[in-house]
Amino acid sequence: MDKKKSFETLCVQEGWKPKSGEPRSLPIYQSTTFKYDTTEQMADLFDLKSSGYFYSRLQNPSNDVVAEKIAKLEGGVAGMLTSSGQAANFYAIFNICEAGDHFISAASIYGGTFNLFGVTMKKLGIEVTFVDQEASVEELQKAFRPNTKAVFAETITNPTLSVLDIEKFAKLAHSNGVPLIIDNTFPTPYNCRPFEFGCDIVTHSTTKYIDGHASTVGGCIVDSGNFDWDKYADKFPGLTQPDPSYHGLAYTKAFGKGAYITKATVQLMRDFGAIQAPQHAFLLNLGLETLHLRMERHCENALKVAKYLKKHPKVDWVNYPGLEDSPYHALAQKQFRNGQSCGVVTFGLKGDREKAIRFMDNLELAAIVTHVADARTCVLHPASHTHRQLSDEQLRAAGVDPTLIRFSVGIENADDIIADIEQALEKA
Ligand SMILES: *Cc1c(COP(=O)(O)O)cnc(C)c1O
Numbered sequence: 001m002d003k004k005k006s007f008e009t010l011c012v013q014e015g016w017k018p019k020s021g022e023p024r025s026l027p028i029y030q031s032t033t034f035k036y037d038t039t040e041q042m043a044d045l046f047d048l049k050s051s052g053y054f055y056s057r058l059q060n061p062s063n064d065v066v067a068e069k070i071a072k073l074e075g076g077v078a079g080m081l082t083s084s085g086q087a088a089n090f091y092a093i094f095n096i097c098e099a100g101d102h103f104i105s106a107a108s109i110y111g112g113t114f115n116l117f118g119v120t121m122k123k124l125g126i127e128v129t130f131v132d133q134e135a136s137v138e139e140l141q142k143a144f145r146p147n148t149k150a151v152f153a154e155t156i157t158n159p160t161l162s163v164l165d166i167e168k169f170a171k172l173a174h175s176n177g178v179p180l181i182i183d184n185t186f187p188t189p190y191n192c193r194p195f196e197f198g199c200d201i202v203t204h205s206t207t208k209y210i211d212g213h214a215s216t217v218g219g220c221i222v223d224s225g226n227f228d229w230d231k232y233a234d235k236f237p238g239l240t241q242p243d244p245s246y247h248g249l250a251y252t253k254a255f256g257k258g259a260y261i262t263k264a265t266v267q268l269m270r271d272f273g274a275i276q277a278p279q280h281a282f283l284l285n286l287g288l289e290t291l292h293l294r295m296e297r298h299c300e301n302a303l304k305v306a307k308y309l310k311k312h313p314k315v316d317w318v319n320y321p322g323l324e325d326s327p328y329h330a331l332a333q334k335q336f337r338n339g340q341s342c343g344v345v346t347f348g349l350k351g352d353r354e355k356a357i358r359f360m361d362n363l364e365l366a367a368i369v370t371h372v373a374d375a376r377t378c379v380l381h382p383a384s385h386t387h388r389q390l391s392d393e394q395l396r397a398a399g400v401d402p403t404l405i406r407f408s409v410g411i412e413n414a415d416d417i418i419a420d421i422e423q424a425l426e427k428a
Contacts, residue, residue, distance in 0.1 A: 007073065007190060008292045015069035015285060028282045029061045030122070037286035048254065048266060058269050066285045070220050073288075074202050077225030078261035080269070081281055083217060085185065085205025085409040087274035088219030089113050090121075092203050095264045097149045099125030101180075104143045106133040106153035107158050109400075110205075110268060113183065117152075122137070133157075133164055134262035137172055144176050149235065151178060155194060156186035156341055158372065159382065159406045161319050166335060170198025177235060179227040181389055185209070186342040186373070190295040192335055200227040201260065208373030209342070210315065211287045212294050216280040221264060225257030227327055239263055253284050294375060294411055298343030300410040301417060306345045308418050314425050316403065318347040325343075343409040345371055349428065353383050353392065353402040359428035360405070365412065365420040377417050379411035 004015070012019035016026040029198065034053040036042040043052040053059055063081045071079030082088040105117050107130035117128040120225070129143045133153055150174040153164045166182065173180040179200035184192060194202055204210060206218040207357055229252050233240040251259040265296045271277060273353050275285075299322065306320035321332040321341040333339040349355050360368055366377040370385065383395055383402045392402045409417060 003210070005079045010069070010072055011190075011292045014072050015065045015288075020221075020329070024171075026062060026259065026282055026285050028064055028278050029056075030278060032056045048249060048262075048335070056278070057275055058265060060275070060278045060281070062278055062318050066281045066288070067220060067222075069285070069288060070189070070202055070204070070206075071189075071222045071332060073291075074184070074222045075189075075193050075195050076202065076222035077222070077257045079220055079222040079236060080205070080261050080265055081220050081276040081284070083274040084182075084191055084217045084278050085110075085207055086112055086116060087272075088203040090116060091264050091268045091272075092201055093121070093126070093150060093152065093266060094119070094124075094223050095260060096179070096238065097121075097126045098238070100147060101125075101149045102127045102129065102145050102147045102150060103150040104129050104140075104148060105133055106164065107131060107152075108133060108156070108157040109152075109154050109183070110158045110185075115152075124278065133137065133162065133169070137168065140172055141176075143359050148176065148183055149178055151176075152181045152183070153184070154183040155192050155335075156321065156344075158186060159344070159346060159380075159404075161328075161341075161344060162276070162323060163321050163331045163335070163341065165331060166194050166197035166199055170200075172200070173200075177232045187293055187340075188291060188342075189338045190292050191340045192300070193224070196225040196413060197335060200224050206284055206287075209295060209298070210291060211284055212291065212373070213283075213287060214369075214371055214374045214376070216283045218276050218280050218284055219232070221261065223257075223260045224307050227260075229259060273287065296344075297411040298373075298409060299340035301411065301414040302341075302343045302345050304414040305407065305409050306347075306422065308421070309345070309348035311349050312425060314350055314406045316348040316350045317401075319344065320345045342373070345407045346402040347405055347407065348401040349405070349425075351403065351428075353355040355428050356381050356403040356405055357384055359424050362427040364423070365416060365419055366407070372408040374398060374405065374408060375411050377412060377420075379407045380406045380408075382406065 067079035146269045170180045181201045182194045182199045184202045185205045202222045204220040229236045230237045255262045303322045309318045321328040366379045367376045
């Protein structure tokens with residue numbers, strides 16, 4: 001992080017820095033293309049000899065300002081925005097894996113990512129091994145193969161809220177000569193900065209807390225610049241060997257610490273085009289300006305809700321890393337700012353699936369939506385929604401209690417949120 005400025009100040013001030021007479025707010029560069037005076041100026045851009053903008057499928061100034069801000073907040077050297085969190089995770093892996101390669105991922109991850117890795121990437125010839133992140137280093141080591149290129153996990157898993165031991169995973173990845181990539185969506189860089197614990201690349205679904213208002217789908221990738229690709233040059237030819245699509249340029253030689261993000265931009269954005277709209281980057285920047293305030297309130301409210309639920313006779317169990325009896329309490333204290341994790345709490349009711357449904361249907365303030373990490377309190381019942389094809393037995397086998405409720409605590413007044421839960425529990 002910028003040594004002189006605190007996180008809060010960076011949230012508000014970093015990124016767009018207008019010169020005298022320029023707009024105070026981040027301008028939306030609503031332009032697909034950019035004008036040049038000479039043929040040669042534009043030719044140099046195409047050859048990556050100079051940096052600049054020519055077509056928004058690759059780069060747009062509004063997006064770059066916001067990506068740079070998120071990179072600063074994470075303590076990284078470079079960042080890029082993508083059209084969604086799914087695109088961010090796909091690019092993060094595909095930038096260093098190709099057909100015939102293999103990577104390792106924690107099994108307990110967001111369902112969309114699980115499907116992307118296990119089903120869709122397999123069709124591209126890239127194989128994944130899913131591992132239990134709680135397993136011992138010796139056990140995890142068995143998943144590595146000669147063609148393994150990366151290790152992936154989430155800081156706090158969605159929806160099971162397990163906390164990753166980042167140092168354990170970073171050591172494991174590095175002793176095998178591969179980078180650790182972490183999806184840091186749930187804690188956001190306000191609560192956790194994975195690079196400080198040895199992680200190499202961070203991804204985000206900015207759709208969640210970073211936007212924070214459920215207004216734009218988006219993603220982001222940030223590189224720490226710490227992984228030494230040249231040390232394992234044979235393993236990462238795409239970064240270290242000449243790229244025929246750019247006249248034989250080698251990314252690590254030409255761009256140093258910027259190699260990974262440059263390659264993702266000029267190859268993956270160029271060829272797949274999952275760019276974020278500059279309008280969305282503008283909204284994301286507005287969200288970032290209050291990220292520190294919102295996360296503080298989300299966590300404060302979530303802890304109050306978790307403690308309330310814990311004492312309620314109709315509640316069977318509560319999972320929140322901030323609770324003192326959580327198995328992740330110590331890890332949360334070590335890795336997270338003031339032990340704060342995120343605003344999501346999961347819990348189960350005494351009784352059956354029907355009881356959970358009656359509880360959900362009686363909520364008034366908390367809205368039933370397929371979303372989390374929003375300023376407004378929202379709630380989801382996996383057995384009725386994301387996992388509704390499964391029987392109770394199948395749900396339990398997947399680690400999902402049929403009564404599990406994923407409660408995303410918003411930034412309203414905590415007493416109002418608790419009063420809503422109370423009246424719905426009474427009616428359930
Ligand atoms: C939502 C989510 C994603 C996917 O992001 P989209 O922006 O919906 O594409 C990835 N990872 C985590 C942890 C998420 O919560």
